[in-house]
Amino acid sequence: MSSTAKLDVRTPPPRAAAGRGRPGGGQRRGLADRxxxxxxxxPWFAGLAVFTVGPLVYSLYLSFTDYSLLQSPRWIGLANFREMFTADPRFFHAAKVTLVYVVVSVPVKLALALGVAVLLNRRRRATGLYRSLFYLPSLLGTSVAVALVWRSLFAQGGAVGNGLGALGLPRTDFVNNPTWSLPAIILLTCWQFGAPMVIFLAGLKQIPTELYDAVSVDGAGAWGRFRHITLPLLSPVVFFNILLETINSFQAFTPAFIISNGTGGPADSTLFYTLYLYQRGFTDFRFGYASAMAWVLLAVVGVVTALMFRVSRVWVFYGDGAER
Incomplete structure (x- = not known):
């Protein structure tokens, strides 16, 4: 007997892979994996249904009811929305205050974040330390503690007022002054620019240095390099930060609530939309009206987001020539 024949006798044939050789075996294996x-x-689906989808659907139902928490919801149709747009001047005032906050705070915050990111993108001594220090305020978050400290700094007799007095300037009570209360909150928001700064810094690291060298040979200065290289190639990151900061700004609540003691004062100068929604729900116990306000806010944020994506096709450059 030849050696090949001996090998065939002594060596058993390889076993078929699991599920092979049997009709439907692969399908059963795939079904088991799925x-x-x-x-x-x-567990994630259960949490989504119980804590997100369920409350969302229930709040939509409540927006068409008169519900005070002490009584069962009573269906009233579109009455909450009609009152909101025709008989509630504070609603429009809250929307105006929020719009001013968004329009001012988002560009200023992102301009600071981008400027600091450009400076920290250069190789210098202790760059890591500077990055940590600039990012530190964002680690604190817009918490109650930070808002309380900010209130004490800008209130009557606070460190900011005393500092202005030491410089010979009027000691201003920013918290109780309708002219300066909203700028004080905007300043708090702009102070915490660390998160978008880190995102900008990551985007700057992806820009090839050869492009800067090429435009420098052509005689471009610092502004020319920033305008023709940095901004176009960083535009997707800029758009991402604008989108996130705009959505977050529409939902701002804690600073206005703490600094104004929940009143939106003085003279409703810090009456943010979310703060007024809170007042209607948890002060006036009109949870149906508050739910209607929440859905209006959701619709506005959705429309603004869609418009931003639409406009981004004009100025956001992705580098591959594809339309986004």
Whole structure:
């Protein structure tokens, strides 16, 4: 007997892979894998249904009712929305205050973040330390503690007023002055520019240095390099930061609530939309009206987001020539 024949006798044929050789075996294996995946995702789906989708649908129902928490919801149709747009002047005032806050705070905050990111993108000594220091305020977040400290700094007799007095300037009470209360909150928001700064810095790291060298040979200065190289190639990151900061600004609540003691004062100068929504729900116990306000805010943010994506096609450059 030849050696080949001996090998065929002594060596058993390779076993078929699991599921092969049997009709439908691969399909059953794939079905089992998908089932296992859904089982592992089940806690997440349950949390989504209980804590997100369920309250969202219920709030939509409440927006068409008169609900005071002490009584069962009573269906009133579009009455909450009609009152909101025709018989509630504070609603429009809150919308105006919020719009001013968004329009002013977002550009200023992102301009600071981009400027500092450009400076920190250069190789210098202790750059890591400077990055950490600039990012530190964002780690604190817009918490109650930070808002309380900010209120004490800008209130009557605070460090800011005393500092102005030491310089021979009027000691201004920013918290109780309708002219300066909103700028004080905007200043708090702009102070916490660390998060967009880090995102800008990551985007700057992706720009090839050869492009800067090429335009420098052509005689471009610092402004020319920033305008013709940095901004176009960084435009997707700029758009991302604008989008996130705009959405977050529409939902701002904690600084206005803490600095004004929940009143939106003085003279409703810090009456943010979310703060007025809170007042209607938890002060006036009109949860149906508050739910209607929440859905109006959702619609406005959705429309603004869609418009921003639409306009981004004109000025956002992705580098591959594809239309986005």
């Amino acid at each position: 089932t296992a995946g859904y089982v592992f995702l089940l």
